[in-house]
Each structure stands twice: as C-alpha cells, then as structure tokens.
Amino acid sequence: MTVHVDIVSAEESIFSGSAEMVFAPGEMGELGIAPRHTPLLTRLRAGEVRIQPAGGGEEQFYYVSGGMLEIQPHVITVLADTALRAKDIDEAAALQAKEKAEKALQDQESDIDYAEAQAELARAVAQLQTLERLRKTRSS
Amino acid sequence: MAGAKEIRTKIKSIQNTQKITKAMEMVAASKMRKAQDRMRASRPYSEKIHNVIGHLAQSHPEYHHPYMQDREVKRVGFILISSDRGLCGGLNVNMFRAAINSMKKWSDKGVDVDVCTIGQKASVFFKRLKVNMVAQASHLGDNPAITDLIGTVKVMLDAFDEGKIDRLFIVHNEFVNTMTQKADVIQLLPLESANDDELKHHWDYIYEPDAKEVLDALMMRYVESLVYQGVVENIACEMAARMIAMKSASDNAGTLIDELQLVYNKARQAAITQEISEIVSGAAAV
Numbered sequence: 009m010t011v012h013v014d015i016v017s018a019e020e021s022i023f024s025g026s027a028e029m030v031f032a033p034g035e036m037g038e039l040g041i042a043p044r045h046t047p048l049l050t051r052l053r054a055g056e057v058r059i060q061p062a063g064g065g066e067e068q069f070y071y072v073s074g075g076m077l078e079i080q081p082h083v084i085t086v087l088a089d090t091a092l093r094a095k096d097i098d099e100a101a102a103l104q105a106k107e108k109a110e111k112a113l114q115d116q117e118s119d120i121d122y123a124e125a126q127a128e129l130a131r132a133v134a135q136l137q138t139l140e141r142l143r144k145t146r147s148s
Numbered sequence: 149m150a151g152a153k154e155i156r157t158k159i160k161s162i163q164n165t166q167k168i169t170k171a172m173e174m175v176a177a178s179k180m181r182k183a184q185d186r187m188r189a190s191r192p193y194s195e196k197i198h199n200v201i202g203h204l205a206q207s208h209p210e211y212h213h214p215y216m217q218d219r220e221v222k223r224v225g226f227i228l229i230s231s232d233r234g235l236c237g238g239l240n241v242n243m244f245r246a247a248i249n250s251m252k253k254w255s256d257k258g259v260d261v262d263v264c265t266i267g268q269k270a271s272v273f274f275k276r277l278k279v280n281m282v283a284q285a286s287h288l289g290d291n292p293a294i295t296d297l298i299g300t301v302k303v304m305l306d307a308f309d310e311g312k313i314d315r316l317f318i319v320h321n322e323f324v325n326t327m328t329q330k331a332d333v334i335q336l337l338p339l340e341s342a343n344d345d346e347l348k349h350h351w352d353y354i355y356e357p358d359a360k361e362v363l364d365a366l367m368m369r370y371v372e373s374l375v376y377q378g379v380v381e382n383i384a385c386e387m388a389a390r391m392i393a394m395k396s397a398s399d400n401a402g403t404l405i406d407e408l409q410l411v412y413n414k415a416r417q418a419a420i421t422q423e424i425s426e427i428v429s430g431a432a433a434v
Contacts, residue, residue, distance in 0.1 A: 014196055018294045018376055021192035036356045047207070049200075050356035051365050076366055078200045085196050087369060 010062040011043035015070055015086040022070060022088065023059065030084055031058040032077050041079055048079040054134040056141075057086055067145075071138045073131050152419065155412040159405055166401035172235070173394035179290055180326070180387035186291065187323065187377075187384050194373045201339065201370055204363075207352050211359035214309065215367045216339050224254050225262045225282075225304050225313035227336070229320035229378050230270035231386040232286055237393035239321060239329060239386060240269045246331035247319040251279075262313055264304050266297070266379060282307065290383060294376050301372050308337055316371075320378040321385040327392065329385040336371055 013030055015023040030041045033055030052075045059068045075088040205216075228247055230240045251261045264283040265271040271284045283303035288296050307313045316337040321329045355362045 014192075016193040016196050018190060018193045018373055019186075020189045024192075034356055047203075047351060047353045048356065049204075049353040049362050049366070051362060076197075076200075076362075076369060078203070080203065085200060087193065087197055087200070089369075 009043040011041070011045075011082055011084055013059060013084045013086070015057060015072075015088060017075075017088040023068070025059075026062040027059045027084075028062055029060040032086065033057070033072075034077065039077070041084060044081045045079050045084075047081070048077075050077050051075070052077050052086070052088075054131045056134070056138045057088075069138055069142055071135055073134075152412055152415045155408055155415065159408050159412065162401050162405050162408070166398055166405070169394045169397040169401065173391055173398060176387045176391035176394060180384060180391055183290065183380070183384035183387050184323075187380050190373075190377055190380050194377050197366075197370050197373055200366065204353075204366075205339075209352055209359060209363070211363065213360075213363045213367055215337050215371075218338050219314050221254075221259055221314045223260045223262060223313045224315045224317065225264065225307060226251065227301070227304060227316070227318045227375060227378075228263060228265045228267075228270045228274065229318070229375075229382045230265070230267035230273075231382065232268040232288070233386075234269065235393060236386050236390040239389040240273075242329075243319060243321055243331045244270070244273055246333055248277075250317065250319070250333045262304075262307065264300055266300060266375075267382075288379065292376070292379050292383070294372060297375055297379060298372060301375050302368075305337075305368060305371060318375060318378055320382045323381050323384045323388065326388045329389055334374075336374060339367075339370075 010026040010028055011030070013023065013025060013027045014021075028043070032039045032041065033053045035051040035053055039050070052072055054073045055071075057070045057072055059070070061068065070088075072086065072088040075086060078085040078087070226247060228243070230243055234240070254261055261279060263274055263279045263281050265274055265281060266285045266288070268286040271281070271286055274281060283300045285296060285300045304313070304316055308316055315335065317333055318336050319331065319333050322332045324330055353359075
C-alpha cells in the first residue's frame with residue numbers, strides 16, 4: 009500500500025510521487041506516516057522529511073526550514089517554507105549562518121531580535137545534521 | 149548644405165535611440181522567459197495550498213477562523229502590485245485605473261480605503277493621490293523571494309485581525325499572453341467558502357498543537373502565496389509589456405529614420421543640382 013506525497017515550496021515543486029512511509033518533523037514531535045493515516049494538520053519544525061519510496065529503493069531526505077503538513081488518507085502534502093534539496097544546501101553558508109547567529113546570541117546588547125537569532129541557530133543546526141546524515145549514507 | 153547637416157545629426161540621434169530600445173527589447177524578451185518559468189514554478193504550491201484550504205472548507209472544524217467569516221464592511225484594504233520601473237506601455241496605468249475604479253465604488257458607499265503598495269510605481273502614484281498608505285515594498289528585483297513580501301502582507305493581515313479592515317483585495321496584472329495583460333481585482337479576505345451541503349460524512353482534522361494556531365499559520369501562508377503569485381505574475385507581465393513597447397518604439401524609430409533619409413537625399417540632390425546649374429551658367433557667361 010502506498011500514499012501519494014507532494015513536497016512544494018513557494019518557489020518550486022520539490023518532490024511528487026508515491027511512498028510507503030513518510031517521516032516528518034512535526035511541531036509536537038517526529039511523525040511517522042503510513043498510508044491511510046487519519047486526516048491531520050500540523051506545523052513543521054526545521055528538519056528533514058524522509059521518504060521511503062514505493063517499491064523499495066533508497067530513502068530520500070529533504071530539508072525543510074518549517075512549514076505545514078496536511079495528511080489525508082491517500083495524499084500527504086508538505087507545504088515547505090523553504091525546502092531545498094539536501095544536496096543543494098551550501099554547507100559553508102549554513103556554518104556561516106550558525107556563526108552569525110551565535111555571535112548575535114552572545115551580543116545581547118545589539119538590537120537584533122533574540123528569538124529570531126535563536127530560530128536561525130536552530131535552522132542552521134538542522135541543516136548541518138541533514139548534511140551529515142546524507143554524507144554518512146553516501147559513504148556507507 | 150546647412151539643412152542636410154542638421155538632418156544628418158537628427159538621423160544619428162534617432163539611430164542611437166533605436167539601438168537602446170532594441171537592446172531593451174531583447175533584455176525584456178529574455179527576462180520574460182525566465183519570469184514565465186518562475187510563474188510556472190510557483191504554481192504547484194498555490195495549487196496544493198488551495199487544495200488544503202478546500203479540504204478544510206469541507207471538514208467540520210471545531211474552530212471557525214475569522215478569515216472565513218463575512219462581516220459588515222466599514223473599511224477595506226487594497227494590496228496593489230506594480231512594477232518598479234517604467235517604459236512598459238500602459239501596464240501600470242491600467243492597473244491604477246482598475247484600482248481607482250474599485251476604490252471609488254467603496255468610497256461612494258462611505259467605506260474608507262487603506263492601501264499597501266508593492267513596487268516603486270504604485271507607491272509614487274498613490275502617494276500623490278493622498279490615500280492612506282499603510283505599508284510599502286519596492287525594489288524586489290526580477291527574482292523576488294517570499295521573505296520580501298511577508299512584512300507587507302502581515303501589516304494587512306494584522307489590520308484584518310484587529311478589525312481595522314473588513315475586506316482585503318489584491319490588484320495586479322494577469323498574464324493572458326505576451327500581447328495581452330489584464331488588470332484584475334481579486335478578493336483575498338474573507339475567503340469565499342465552499343458550500344457545506346454536499347458532505348458525505350462528518351470529519352475533522354487532528355490538529356497539532358491546536359486548531360487556532362495551525363489554521364492561523366495555514367491562512368497566513370495561503371494569503372502570502374496568493375500575493376507572491378501575484379507579484380511573480382506581475383513581473384512576467386511587466387517584461388512582456390516592456391518587450392512590446394520597446395518593439396514598437398524600435399519600429400517607430402525605423403520609420404522616422406526612413407522618412408528623414410528621404411528628406412536628406414532630396415536636400416542633397418537639390419544642392420548638387422543647384423551647384424551644377426551654377427557652374428553651367430557660369431561657363432556659358434564666359
């Protein structure tokens with residue numbers, strides 16, 4: 009049994025196809041979604057969406073920096089805020105963003121919004137994790 | 149030959165103008181192709197989120213979002229999308245006209261109007277009109293990111309949440325084809341809900357963490373995606389309109405040059421004829 013999955017961001021369509029199982033970083037915790045799941049609507053944290061494609065094959069990772077997830081029994085829709093393919097993420101940029109966010113966190117005198125900086129740090133960490141996992145699966 | 153020299157400089161200057169308009173035409177043509185691609189790329193998202201909203205309208209939510217409720221209209225908001233630069237024919241003027249017509253209808257009913265402009269041209273134009281401009285974004289470039297728009301959209305959504313405005317419209321140009329763009333006024337809020345009668349069974353989503361927060365986030369993204377779609381479409385319109393305007397400017401310059409060339413040749417021939425007749429009559433006198 010499979011379920012149709014669409015991952016779209018405002019600027020492009022990222023994935024469309026059927027899957028046996030989907031894992032997504034829901035706001036209240038990681039969600040594992042099998043076909044014929046009951047309707048559910050939730051926000052997503054920054055993290056990775058994992059897809060086990062139909063008919064076996066390698067698990068696929070997509071990084072999302074937040075967004076919405078809609079589950080219908082036969083359709084799963086991920087409305088990603090900015091979902092780039094994990095391969096495309098520029099590791100240097102992610103590191104730089106992390107450094108910048110850390111610097112901003114230390115420098116609390118400045119008028120940079122503290123909450124915003126923390127969110128940026130969380131995003132950068134999630135991007136790096138996805139990249140590391142991707143590298144591990146490729147080397148193994 | 150005094151007249152001939154003047155004509156020659158005039159031809160030269162028109163040729164220079166023609167070079168510029170031709171270059172602009174080609175730039176606009178290549179940018180238009182890219183803008184159309186972007187327009188197509190952003191479509192899946194708006195289709196999907198539209199589907200989700202459609203599902204939602206069919207369900208029986210425990211919480212009714214204010215964006216889905218009609219209320220008495222005391223004040224309306226407009227989001228106006230224009231281009232940053234001119235030289236694109238009547239594109240912006242048509243949009244302004246559609247916006248003003250629609251605003252006039254409301255103000256005739258005694259309803260006040262709030263305006264939020266995206267693009268330099270609209271902000272300059274509506275500043276002169278002395279309307280109540282609450283937000284403004286410009287210089288988005290050819291490849292706008294949704295992050296550039298979140299701020300301006302949020303101003304209007306907050307106004308709606310607080311009850312400052314009771315309806316929200318968006319005015320932008322619709323890309324029909326390369327030759328035709330149509331200014332369009334669309335109602336964003338409240339969302340027009342689908343009819344509830346044809347429901348098969350009672351069902352509702354599971355919401356995590358709770359209905360209000362999830363729906364808030366979803367509705368915000370829905371409106372943002374509609375505005376983003378409008379901006380991207382408007383850029384494609386701008387490029388198409390500029391290409392057509394510059395093409396006709398180049399053509400006009402061509403006809404002007406041809407006409408002037410004719411006048412120049414006549415003047416040159418007349419001068420030569422006069423010279424010959426002077427020489428001949430001079431020789432005859434000797």
